[in-house]
Amino acid sequence: MMNKRQTLTLVQLCGILLLCDVQCKPTRRLTGQKLQPFLARACNRVSLGVYEEVATNNNNVVFSPISICTLLAVCVRGASDKTLVELRKSLFLELVDKREMSSVYGAVYRSFVQDPSVNISTTNIMIVNQNFQLVDRTVQDYQQTFNGTLLEFDPEMKSEVSTSINNMLSFATGGMVKGKLSADDITSDQALYLFNTLYMSARWRDQFFTMETRQQKFYLDGNTHIMVPTMHKRGNYRWNKNTKLGFDMLELPYEGNRFATYIILPREKDGLARLEKVLTPERTLRLEKAITNMKKAAKTEVRLCYVILTNDLNTRALKAMGVEHGFTNTAEFPSLFTDTLPITVSNVIHKTCIEVNEEGTEAAAATGMIMMLFCMPHSIYNFVADHPFLYFIAHNKKSILFLGTFCTEA
Missing domain, CATH: 3.30.497.10 (Antithrombin, subunit I, domain 2)
Structure with a gap:
């Protein structure tokens, strides 16, 4: 746990x-x-x-x-x-x-x-x-x-x-x-x-309520899971469902709306490896277009685990x-x-x-x-981040300060 x-x-x-x-x-x-x-x-x-x-x-x-x-x-x-x-x-x-x-x-x-x-x-x-x-x-x-x-x-x-x-x-x-x-x-x-x-x-522009946080499953792969503290909230957020590349993206803005965290969630619970093959240095436009093509804010229910x-x-x-x-x-x-x-x-x-x-x-x-x-050598959109995902924190929807993946517990 x-x-x-x-x-x-x-x-x-x-x-x-x-x-x-x-x-x-x-x-x-x-x-x-x-x-x-x-x-x-x-x-x-x-x-x-x-x-x-x-x-x-x-x-x-x-x-x-x-x-x-x-x-x-x-x-x-x-x-x-x-x-x-x-x-x-x-x-x-x-x-x-x-x-x-x-x-x-x-x-x-x-x-x-x-x-x-x-x-x-x-x-x-x-x-x-x-x-x-x-x-x-x-x-x-x-x-x-x-x-x-x-x-x-x-x-x-x-x-x-x-x-x-x-x-x-x-x-x-x-x-x-x-x-x-x-x-x-x-x-x-x-x-x-x-x-x-x-x-x-x-x-966060819209904070999660502590009382809504509870233990839920996080899938390490298609079958294995662990129980982790998972935050919940509902609000209007920009999103992108990319069926061709096999991922969903969600924008979670901070106060002031100039900075945001973007979560790129593979559609398959064991899909992170395939996502990594898509986002290579030669294909940086794919990441950029994923942000550019995000839909207008829609009602979304978000479930996101702690990341430490x-x-x-x-x-x-x-x-x-x-x-x-x-x-x-x-x-x-x-x-x-x-x-x-x-x-x-x-x-x-x-x-x-x-x-x-x-x-x-x-x-x-x-x-x-x-x-x-030198001296040595439009309806409620469910976004449930319950399996390995890629995330980044960006400024003005363009400048990424931190980039990473969350896969397993220590």
């Missing part, structure tokens, strides 16, 4: 997908405002690509791609040659000027953190070893484009540094993400840490995006430091947590990267 505070396994990525009607591969370089819709489609492809790599049978998944993409965009500004080509390709932004790319990512964040009806915040922090000197222009770009904070650390004060970073991540994510750095993780050859965090707390998930994601997912050269001793980051140093990405850590209950949703994600000297 699953209680409200039970932690479930999940694979995560941090970020935001922007859903727009544009082509994925431009025929010429894009700049300025024309870049924003193209960036949206690129983020979509990143999200579905990573999901395709990390999702396995009967695993809960949740991730926020914009956090990872933002961190990579920061790296793009300091990269060159093969490393730069690889980063651009992993972000599906091969023909985008790296200065434009960073500025647009900054604009993306500013567009959704200003919503007064939802508590949402993001932080970008660069912590540099005091024995390394960053290029002044790199510092200026980071602070202006991403509103980034620059700090220094003394590698000799290992315990203080690890504690400070752990506290910073916890504070920036409302206590949902707990940093796990220990004093032994801090070494003198680490040049800098890069962090991006995303925190969101939102109340948390997990870590490591370097493997990033390499699945095609980012490999940056982890080698030949990585090129010449614009980061004043001295020519053999800098490489040694590790990427990502963590996402999400809780969905009667009041609304609280979600947080943190992505961290360590760079170091």
Whole structure:
């Protein structure tokens, strides 16, 4: 049986997908405002690509791609040659000027953190070893484009540094993400840490009533089920029945109507694997059209289980995006430091947590990267989410903050 505070396994990525009607591969370089819709489609492809790599049978998944993409965009500004080509390709932004790319990512964040009806915040922090000197222009770009904070650390004060970073991540994510750095993780050859965090707390436009929550069946496959706390409510919601692709979609808006959770429920209780084959990076338009083609709000009875998930994601997912050269001793980051140093990405850590209950949703994600000297390797419509489903939280029906699946209990 699953209680409200039970932690479930999940694979995560941090970020935001922007859903727009544009082509994925431009025929010429894009700049300025024309870049924003193209960036949206690129983020979509990143999200579905990573999901395709990390999702396995009967695993809960949740991730926020914009956090990872933002961190990579920061790296793009300091990269060159093969490393730069690889980063651009992993972000599906091969023909985008790296200065434009960073500025647009900054604009993306500013567009959704200003919503007064939802508590949402993001932080970008660069912590540099005091024995390394960053290029002044790199510092200026980071602070202006991403509103980034620059700090220094003394590698000799290992315990203080690890504690400070752990506290910073916890504070920036409302206590949902707990940093796990220990004093032994801090070494003198680490040049800098890069962090991006995303925190969101939102109340449903129409809340579920606690008294209506009761234990009901959740089908793990076509036959096996468990009993889980299931929320109930009736209201007017937008929906989409896609018989061709075999799923139903429901929009559950938050206060202010700019953010919403979308649940994509396979029509068959064991249909999640087939749904995953449909929503591939090459078919991002299918996800976008599913939102665009949603019907007008109709009376709907909703049954939805609690979703309480948390997990870590490591370097493997990033390499699945095609980012490999940056982890080698030949990585090129010449614009980061004043001295020519053999800098490489040694590790990427990502963590996402999400809780969905009667009041609304609280979600947080943190992505961290360590760079170091290379020295080691119309009637009532029933929507009953009683079997594995895919879900995402979106802004303005276009920007997905978190994407995942709910499959099994831990």
